[in-house]
Every structure is written in structure tokens, then in C-alpha cells.
């Protein structure tokens with residue numbers, strides 16, 4: 001596969017930001033778009049130069065000119081589209097949170113594995129050059145053994161029941177939208193926790209407004225995490241090891257630098273800016289995986305996605321938030 005043809009599904013806010021980064025991706029082009037509305041699809045196609053325009057998700061799934069779908073619908077609307085795409089043999093990059101439920105994630109993952117079709121969660125943080133450098137440093141033992149991860153990601157979002165972030169039918173709440181970043185980050189450096197504790201509050205629509213999480217590990221390691229729609233926070237992260245600390249300055253989910261402070265030493269700022277808006281790196285990963293015939297990313301493997309989904313849903317359930325996949329979505 002010399003050039004990978006991308007199709008975008010659900011031309012909303014994030015699809016536009018990601019499409020703008022396509023110019024930084026070698027061997028790839030934005031070939032098509034699908035919307036539930038012909039008008040929205042046509043407007044997006046014109047803006048980003050796509051020539052395959054579909055007024056149904058089924059249309060792009062069955063389009064033989066498209067190699068991979070970027071699914072950018074709200075969380076409960078990922079599952080049905082991803083499953084249908086995989087069944088049709090189409091590779092998928094699925095926005096975070098991967099699905100609304102653990103069962104939904106498991107089903108998509110099982111389908112991808114049994115069909116031998118590429119699937120990846122669009123956790124763009126893991127592909128940021130600064131985070132890649134951070135992983136290398138930790139792997140090389142620059143801060144010794146990692147014992148603790150701290151991270152916060154919060155915004156002040158005025159309550160609006162119609163907004164996706166507060167609408168249960170669209171998987172609203174802080175956890176699946178912002179919590180996924182802090183949880184995935186903690187999992188990346190500590191693995192899946194042995195227990196999850198959470199404190200939080202709910203919005204009038206019943207979705208989680210704020211959540212403070214403690215991920216606990218039987219050997220005493222821990223992650224302390226915050227996600228909230230109620231008040232803004234810097235959005236920083238810190239990895240604490242036995243021989244030093246690495247700070248990830250705001251916003252840690254797409255940083256341009258990290259700060260390494262070895263135990264007893266001076267802080268060293270390491271600059272590693274992203275290409276374009278920062279989405280290019282996940283697009284490059286998928287494009288390269290497909291060109292190499294791989295069915296999973298080693299950086300964002302499906303097992304990690306499933307483990308993160310378990311932590312997120314466990315925390316939601318503890319707060320009294322019960323997510324569901326959208327079974328009425330027409331695909």
C-alpha cells in the first residue's frame with residue numbers, strides 16, 4: 001500500500017482539527033467523509049479536499065476506495081460504526097474514549113482480532129514527541145523505578161444539558177472525555193491498577209461532573225488523578241521515581257517539552273514540539289502500521305485500551321454513572 005486513503009466519520013469539532021493535520025502525514029490523504037447529513041459531508045469534503053462524499057456511515061464503510069476510517073462520533077456512537085467497519089474489513093482509528101462500555105470495547109477488539117483488521121484508539125498523547133522522549137527516559141532508568149503518577153485535566157464548562165459533555169446519550173461526563181487522558185497516562189507508566197477509588201459529583205443530567213481518582217497497586221505504587229468539567233486546572237502531569245522526577249508541563253496531553261530532575265540534580269528542560277496540531281503523530285502511526293501490514297500499534301495496543309476502559313467504567317459505576325452503547329445508531 002503506497003498511499004493510505006483515509007475516510008472521516010462524523011465531521012464534527014475534532015474531525016476538523018485532525019483533518020487539518022493530514023498535510024503532515026506522508027503516504028496518506030484525506031480521501032472521503034461520511035456524515036448523517038449530505039450537506040455537512042459536502043462542506044467538510046470541500047474544506048479539506050476530500051473527493052468521496054457519503055451521506056451515510058454505511059456508504060463510507062462499503063467504499064472500496066477507502067482504506068481506513070477515523071471514527072470521530074461521540075463515545076457511545078463508536079461501537080456500532082467500528083464493528084460494522086471491521087466486519088467489512090476496514091481498518092479503524094477510533095476516537096477516545098474507545099467505547100462507552102467495557103463490553104463494547106471487548107466486542108470491537110474481539111472483532112478486529114478475529115478478522116485480522118487494524119484497530120487503534122486515538123490516544124494522541126502517546127504519540128507526542130515529548131511523551132515518546134519521556135517513555136525513553138523512563139525506560140532507560142533516568143528516574144529509577146516509577147512509584148507514582150500525578151495528573152490533572154479539568155475545564156470550566158458551563159452546564160448545558162444539550163452539550164455532548166453533559167448528555168448521557170452522547171456519553172457525557174468528565175471521565176470519558178478528560179479522565180481518559182489521566183487514566184491512560186497513568187496506565188502507560190504504571191500498568192493496570194489493582195484497585196480504583198474515586199470521589200466526585202454529578203451534573204443535573206446524571207453524568208459525572210468531576211472525579212478524583214486513586215489508582216492503587218498492591219506493591220504500594222499509586223496514581224492520583226483529577227478530571228473535571230466544573231473548574232479549570234493547569235493540566236499538568238508528574239512521574240515520580242526512586243531516582244528523580246519528570247514533570248510534563250500543561251497541557252500534559254499534548255506537551256511540547258518535559259522537565260527531568262534527577263535526584264539531587266538540577267532540572268533539565270527537554271524540548272520536543274509536535275508537528276502541526278499534534279494529531280499528525282497518531283495518523284502517522286496508523287498509516288505506517290497499515291503500510292507495514294500490522295493489525296495493532298505497539299504504542300497504543302488494544303489490551304491497553306481495554307484496561308483503560310475498565311478503569312474508566314469502574315470509576316463511573318462507583319459514582320453512579322452507567323454508560324451504554326447507542327444501539328439505535330443507523331449504520
Ligand SMILES: NC(=O)c1ccc[n+]([C@@H]2O[C@H](COP(=O)([O-])OP(=O)(O)OC[C@H]3O[C@@H](n4cnc5c(N)ncnc54)[C@H](OP(=O)(O)O)[C@@H]3O)[C@@H](O)[C@H]2O)c1
Pocket residue numbers: 009010011012013014015034035036037040041072073074075077095096097122124164170176177
Ligand atoms: N483527541 C482530541 O483531542 C479530542 C478532542 C475532542 C473530542 N474528541 C473525541 O472525539 C469524539 C467526538 O467529539 P467532538 O467534540 O468532535 O463531537 P461533535 O463536535 O459533537 O461531533 C461529533 C459528530 O458525530 C456525529 N454523530 C453521530 N451520532 C451522533 C449523535 N448521536 N449525536 C451527536 N453527534 C453524532 C455528528 O456528525 P454527523 O451528524 O454529521 O454525522 C457529529 O458532528 C468524542 O469521542 C471525543 O472524546 C477527541
